[in-house]
Amino acid sequence: MSKAAQNTRRIFTGVDSSGAVPIEYRFSHARNGNRHLVVVFANFTAPDEYGMSNGVLDKVRSNILWIRDKFDGANSYYLCKGMDFSLEQSVAGLISRVLNALSLTPADCTTIGSSKGGSAALYFGLKYGLKNVVTSVPQFLIGSYVRAGIPGAARLMMGEVTDQNVHFLDSVLPDLVRSGANRGANIYLITSAQDDQYTREVEPFLGLFQGYENFNFLFNDSPLVASHSSVVPRNLPTIMGLLNLLVEGITPRMGAVSYGYEQPGRDTSGIDAYLEETSQVRGGSFPRPVISMPLAHAQVPGNAVRFTGTAPPGAVRVSFWENGKYQGASPVAADGSWAWQREKPWAAGKHTVRVFAADASNYQTERTELVFTAVENATPPLPEYEQAPPPAQRLVLSVTAPAAHQQIPGPAAGFAGHAPGAVRVDFHEGGVNLGTCEVRPDGSWTWEPGWAWNEGDHFVEAVAVDAAGNASPWAAVPFSLVNTYSAPAQGGYFSPRY
Numbered sequence: 001m002s003k004a005a006q007n008t009r010r011i012f013t014g015v016d017s018s019g020a021v022p023i024e025y026r027f028s029h030a031r032n033g034n035r036h037l038v039v040v041f042a043n044f045t046a047p048d049e050y051g052m053s054n055g056v057l058d059k060v061r062s063n064i065l066w067i068r069d070k071f072d073g074a075n076s077y078y079l080c081k082g083m084d085f086s087l088e089q090s091v092a093g094l095i096s097r098v099l100n101a102l103s104l105t106p107a108d109c110t111t112i113g114s115s116k117g118g119s120a121a122l123y124f125g126l127k128y129g130l131k132n133v134v135t136s137v138p139q140f141l142i143g144s145y146v147r148a149g150i151p152g153a154a155r156l157m158m159g160e161v162t163d164q165n166v167h168f169l170d171s172v173l174p175d176l177v178r179s180g181a182n183r184g185a186n187i188y189l190i191t192s193a194q195d196d197q198y199t200r201e202v203e204p205f206l207g208l209f210q211g212y213e214n215f216n217f218l219f220n221d222s223p224l225v226a227s228h229s230s231v232v233p234r235n236l237p238t239i240m241g242l243l244n245l246l247v248e249g250i251t252p253r254m255g256a257v258s259y260g261y262e263q264p265g266r267d268t269s270g271i272d273a274y275l276e277e278t279s280q281v282r283g284g285s286f287p288r289p290v291i292s293m294p295l296a297h298a299q300v301p302g303n304a305v306r307f308t309g310t311a312p313p314g315a316v317r318v319s320f321w322e323n324g325k326y327q328g329a330s331p332v333a334a335d336g337s338w339a340w341q342r343e344k345p346w347a348a349g350k351h352t353v354r355v356f357a358a359d360a361s362n363y364q365t366e367r368t369e370l371v372f373t374a375v376e377n378a379t380p381p382l383p384e385y386e387q388a389p390p391p392a393q394r395l396v397l398s399v400t401a402p403a404a405h406q407q408i409p410g411p412a413a414g415f416a417g418h419a420p421g422a423v424r425v426d427f428h429e430g431g432v433n434l435g436t437c438e439v440r441p442d443g444s445w446t447w448e449p450g451w452a453w454n455e456g457d458h459f460v461e462a463v464a465v466d467a468a469g470n471a472s473p474w475a476a477v478p479f480s481l482v483n484t485y486s487a488p489a490q491g492g493y494f495s496p497r498y
Helices: 003-007 086-101 116-127 142-149 151-158 163-178 198-209 228-247 269-277
Strands: 012-016 023-028 037-040 063-067 109-114 132-136 186-192 214-220 290-293 299-301 306-310 315-322 325-331 337-341 349-359 368-375 398-401 406-409 415-418 424-429 432-438 444-447 456-465 475-482
Touching: 012 086, 023 086, 037 086, 037 116, 063 086, 086 116, 086 269, 109 116, 116 132, 116 163, 116 186, 142 151, 142 163, 151 163, 163 198, 186 198, 290 368, 306 349, 315 337, 325 337, 398 475, 415 456, 424 444, 432 444
Parallel strands: 037 063, 037 109, 109 132, 132 186, 186 214, 299 368, 406 475
Antiparallel strands: 012 023, 023 063, 290 306, 306 337, 315 325, 315 349, 349 368, 398 415, 415 444, 424 432, 424 456, 456 475
């Protein structure tokens, strides 16, 4: 066996749908039963939105959990979509469930990331009580940073990019550190004066860590650090050395330490069950796609290879791969049919193509394999083929009032929003059906329950339904009610009662 093959880790992929937002992840088991979990957050240039997924962690002995930061085609700092922080709670839930499946505690966990991933590593490590944080060149003023330079992330995170939303996101990480959350954490912040973000994103916030018991500031003053993007490559040996110490249970500080945490042959049934339960690849309940053309082992002109077939119910796209490399994808029509032809002709010779279908949450079928042989290109060019129709439009429910986590003067509370194509919207809280309302022809809807709400926090969930009974994804409506016990004001939503 080659040395490279020995170092390669087996990777499991999955989607955790336990929270309000499905979270995609990758996982690799520890070597020799190491009793630690490293959680990796991605920066803006991470391959496929997974941080440090290029083999740099292959020799780290711990369990490793990579979390993907891609939602609706954009990045979120693992925090929010449209200022709804259900996304953050879903990420935290994934980490908690993996720790539980490994029979580990937050004291056995290290978060790591750079830039955007560094901000997330610091945020989740402090807020959720994880023991170690390795953060390289994080951004503290998240709202201003994405508004100025990452417009796709700004639109996803804020919905409407306003000064108010920017200011709120700018305060999230500084306020968390200022509050003294998780003061016992071992924090290692790595940066450099040559980082073009240092004077704005890091230096003004260093004083917030004065009360932390083991805050370590690793400052690289090398002239070879040329920019923000070069800090991590120049510090990679330091980062890996530090990470390996933390995994072994050694936190660089004065005093005695214990390390090792090895348990060869330990029971992995808990994490194995979790990986199977949340696997991105689904078996019998989501059958693999059927390929109608080309036929197996057929000889086809290289410029005329056209794939057609059917996909199982619920699939929205079919993906094509050869030798581990992505070749293309096709949408699935409402009747389950699909068709795809690669723009570039196939090279002469034998080809083995693997095909899988995926649903809207990116759960995947098992792979269908097809072997064919490409021969000399056909002439004249083949006639144009009609493209498969796009998949049916999914219902989308938006709630415009109340805003997420809004404090509403009671005792009455009303709801409003849009659901184009739906005929009604249903409302639930704690598994109890609260009521329903009709959707107007223009897609707008309003609902006033007509009762006095209890004072305190509420978590209402809403779903839109069309005439055929198809449902939208559930929308969460968290809010707090502050009762004044006076008569409700007339007109409007959430009118103040004085």
